[in-house]
Amino acid sequence: MRTTDLSELAAFDAVARHRSFRRASEERGVTASAISHAVSNLEARVGIRLLNRTTRSVSLTDAGAMLLARLSPAFGDIGSALDALNQFRDTPFGKVRINAPNSIAPFVLGPVIGPLIAANPNLELEIVATDRLVDIVEEGFDAGIRLGESLRDGMTAVKISPRLRFAVVGSPGYFSSRPIPRIPADLTSHICIRNMYPSGVGYPWSFARNGEEIDIDVNGPLALHDHELMIESALAGVALAYVWEDRARPYVESGRLVACLNDWIVPEDWLYLYYPTRKYLSAGLRAVIEALRAG
Structure with a gap:
């Protein structure tokens, strides 16, 4: 088999696995047009359509599915063989x-x-x-x-x-007119940043001590999923934030943020x-x- 044949097969394998020319190009480190050209050359060489293409999706034909099933183990073996050379490095x-x-x-x-x-x-x-x-x-x-x-x-x-574990933090300016919360229930009288996943689904602030576990659905006008934005908002005195302790640590150590409820926060999984x-x-x-x- 010629080198160009192997390159075309590798391009097809990447597209078939990702169902995307763009992702295949990122994996292979070449342009999407180069991947498309290689796959087209392969289809012309074997005389069979291997992929169904639309402007929005890529799917395998029956012939393409059969070829992928045979190629994937073969490329896995090739990768394993090349990696085995590491024993000589x-x-x-x-x-x-x-x-x-x-x-x-x-x-x-x-x-x-x-x-x-x-x-x-x-x-x-x-x-x-x-x-x-x-x-x-x-x-x-x-x-x-x-x-x-x-x-x-x-x-x-x-x-x-x-x-890792979380921390509840607020700015000295925020606490200048509000008491520092001592127990999780105190958060109901504070302005807090509501945490959410990228999907938009929110999640509570979780606490535990001496076998007691408490989840608080905090209130506030701001909902974020990015912890850096949460820190910036807390620094501005907008609200309390529930963020990764390591992210807040430099600001707590410098005095720009105040940590509270530390004895109620346990390490995450x-x-x-x-x-x-x-x-x-x-x-x-x-x-x-x-x-x-x-x-």
Whole structure:
């Protein structure tokens, strides 16, 4: 088989897996037009349409589905064979794509990126931070990071560091005319930023102490899902914010924000790095896992 044939097959494999020429081009590191040209050449070569294309979607023909079923294991074997060469190198080689929630990525990945790259100079790390729900298989990620171990079937979860917790913070200006809350119930008389997921669904402020668990649906004119905006709003004295403690820490230490209800806030569930169980665990991904487990 010629090199051009293999390149065309790889382009088809990427489009078929992502159901998108754009995502396939991002994975392959070429333009979408180059991917489209490669797939068209492949279809012309075999004389069979492999993909159904519209302006909005890409789907597989029966022939395309059959070809993908045979190609995917083959490309997996090729990837495994190439990665096995890492045993002859001092450090892992290749790209690892990681997805992580934007709200926690700086605290989880920030401290390990420098040492990880310094120890593995041939490792290429690609991190996409977003709070939207991501299908790591469909979007071509090697692994993802999330709170909690509850995952769909076919995924392996590895507990990583650190364990995060929230903080309730407000500015000195805000508290100049209001008492600092001592128990969660006091929040009902305060102006608070309502937390929500990117989907727009809200979630309560959660507290626990001595076996007692309390969820408070706070009130306020502002609802946000971005913790940076929450911090900025709290700094402006608009309302109290319920944000990741690590994000608020520099402002609390400098006196620009005041933390309260600390003895009512417990750590969140553990963080986990997860990846497809059937996916070959590359040397690069193993290096990332080891770095994150060490924290």
